[in-house]
Amino acid sequence: MAGLRASVSVRPFGHGTVTYVTGPYPFPGATGPDVSGADAGTRESAEQMLALVARGDQDAFERLYDRIAGSVLGVVRRVLRDPAQSEEVTQEVLTEVWRTAARFDPEKGGASTWVLTMAHRRAIDRVRSAQASTDRDHKVALLEHAPAYDEVSEAVEARLEAEQVRKALGALTELQREAVRLAYYGGYTQREVSELLGVPLGTIKTRLRDGLIRLRDALGVTA
Amino acid sequence: MNESLHLLTGAYAVGALDPAELAEFEAHLADCPECPAEVRGLLGTAARLASAEAVEPPARLKPAVMARIATTRQQPPLETARAEESGEATAPAAPALGGVVVPMRRPGWSWGQKALAAAAAVLAVVSIGLSALLAQSSATRQQLDAQQQTITRVLTASDARTLAGPVAGGGRGAVVVSPSLGTTVFVASQLPAAPSGHTYELWYLGADGSAVPAGTFVPGADGHAATVLTGAPGQAAAVGMTVEPAGGSPQPTTTPILAVKLA
Numbered sequence: 001m002a003g004l005r006a007s008v009s010v011r012p013f014g015h016g017t018v019t020y021v022t023g024p025y026p027f028p029g030a031t032g033p034d035v036s037g038a039d040a041g042t043r044e045s046a047e048q049m050l051a052l053v054a055r056g057d058q059d060a061f062e063r064l065y066d067r068i069a070g071s072v073l074g075v076v077r078r079v080l081r082d083p084a085q086s087e088e089v090t091q092e093v094l095t096e097v098w099r100t101a102a103r104f105d106p107e108k109g110g111a112s113t114w115v116l117t118m119a120h121r122r123a124i125d126r127v128r129s130a131q132a133s134t135d136r137d138h139k140v141a142l143l144e145h146a147p148a149y150d151e152v153s154e155a156v157e158a159r160l161e162a163e164q165v166r167k168a169l170g171a172l173t174e175l176q177r178e179a180v181r182l183a184y185y186g187g188y189t190q191r192e193v194s195e196l197l198g199v200p201l202g203t204i205k206t207r208l209r210d211g212l213i214r215l216r217d218a219l220g221v222t223a
Numbered sequence: 224m225n226e227s228l229h230l231l232t233g234a235y236a237v238g239a240l241d242p243a244e245l246a247e248f249e250a251h252l253a254d255c256p257e258c259p260a261e262v263r264g265l266l267g268t269a270a271r272l273a274s275a276e277a278v279e280p281p282a283r284l285k286p287a288v289m290a291r292i293a294t295t296r297q298q299p300p301l302e303t304a305r306a307e308e309s310g311e312a313t314a315p316a317a318p319a320l321g322g323v324v325v326p327m328r329r330p331g332w333s334w335g336q337k338a339l340a341a342a343a344a345v346l347a348v349v350s351i352g353l354s355a356l357l358a359q360s361s362a363t364r365q366q367l368d369a370q371q372q373t374i375t376r377v378l379t380a381s382d383a384r385t386l387a388g389p390v391a392g393g394g395r396g397a398v399v400v401s402p403s404l405g406t407t408v409f410v411a412s413q414l415p416a417a418p419s420g421h422t423y424e425l426w427y428l429g430a431d432g433s434a435v436p437a438g439t440f441v442p443g444a445d446g447h448a449a450t451v452l453t454g455a456p457g458q459a460a461a462v463g464m465t466v467e468p469a470g471g472s473p474q475p476t477t478t479p480i481l482a483v484k485l486a
Contacts, residue, residue, distance in 0.1 A: 054300070056297060071274045071276070074277040084430070084461070088486045102299060113266050117270060121238055184238070189239050212268050215271075221267045
């Protein structure tokens with residue numbers, strides 16, 4: 001049994017072929033006990049944190065939280081809009097990260113990508129199930145009592161990232177950009193995007209793919 | 224056929240497939256020699272769209288998440304689970320195979336300290352609330368003692384969080400939650416008396432629109448109240464309060480006059 005455990009927990013370390021596609025975008029504003037140092041070369045990777053989390057290391061989870069919670073909440077809120085639901089979904093996603101950390105497969109991508117994909121999926125699931133349900137209006141109104149939190153962080157790295165992505169989106173054709181925007185941030189299916197834009201479904205499929213490929217190359221994402 | 228499925232890598236990466244398309248594409252992904260590499264890159268690109276939206280999380284989020292993970296059991300690695308299912312485990316069928324047992328640890332001191340500070344802030348209100356409680360003729364001494372002990376335990380729990388809000392019609396209410404105890408306390412001050420033949424009722428409100436009764440209470444003559452909510456918050460998104468006919472209602476019959484979000 002010890003052999004089984006070791007093979008799993010050690011794998012994410014020193015895995016030369018893994019490329020960390022999203023890179024770390026910490027929030028200096030949300031400073032945690034991150035004592036790994038400012039040197040990017042020695043900074044603990046999200047993959048390393050996740051490997052420790054898989055073994056039940058709550059301190060490592062806290063460092064991972066500091067690294068990624070802002071992005072999780074950000075994308076969830078961009079999709080859901082409602083601040084209360086967004087925080088709730090963010091909690092669910094991060095708990096799921098803890099629960100399933102041992103099942104992260106570095107062959108399929110970086111740790112940040114894994115977490116943020118989960119966050120995005122969970123948010124669009126919520127949007128789509130909410131659309132299906134009908135009887136929620138007055139309770140939702142209740143939840144709007146809550147105050148909103150800080151709109152945008154002043155963290156330099158986060159702003160640079162946002163700027164870089166904004167530029168890369170700006171370099172797409174209008175149809176590529178609208179398709180990506182409606183699908184990713186709007187939570188619409190390709191069929192709905194096709195209807196919203198009045199463009200054949202086949203064209204939307206193609207634009208989503210070549211639009212993302214263009215973004216990938218502009219952002220230097222390697223995988 | 225494969226040709227058209229190849230084209231779905233982009234839609235897949237941005238989550239734009241409906242359930243049927245998703246199932247078909249994932250089946251294809253498992254076999255296709257080319258798609259996994261492209262999907263990896265496009266998922267990584269989509270993750271950059273997420274990072275670009277990063278916001279500063281509210282301070283309350285971290286202790287809430289840390290409290291949740293402290294009481295959430297982790298799944299074993301997939302390889303272990305597969306080996307177990309297929310009976311090919313190389314290790315003896317020890318109980319540990321079913322799940323690596325992870326020792327639970329209480330959240331670090333920083334959480335406890337923050338929670339204590341928050342608890343201290345409401346203690347004053349609560350102590351007055353307790354005296355109001357004592358004034359209630361319906362409650363027996365024993366019930367009050369048990370209730371008071373529970374309230375004290377919640378307020379001093381290392382993971383206690385306090386969430387407050389104004390009551391429509393006057394007064395303030397606060398909810399103190401301890402995820403580790405699974406118990407929620409409600410305290411209020413300057414609360415007007417409920418109309419004759421009526422009572423205040425508390426609710427756990429779900430984000431999906433559900434409302435679960437969490438008990439009724441009557442504030443003291445001085446407008447203070449402190450009570451332990453019945454039931455556990457579970458996935459509740461908020462605690463609400465309404466005015467209901469005496470004895471309480473199974474579902475809210477009036478517009479809530481207070482809603483405090485738990486997240």
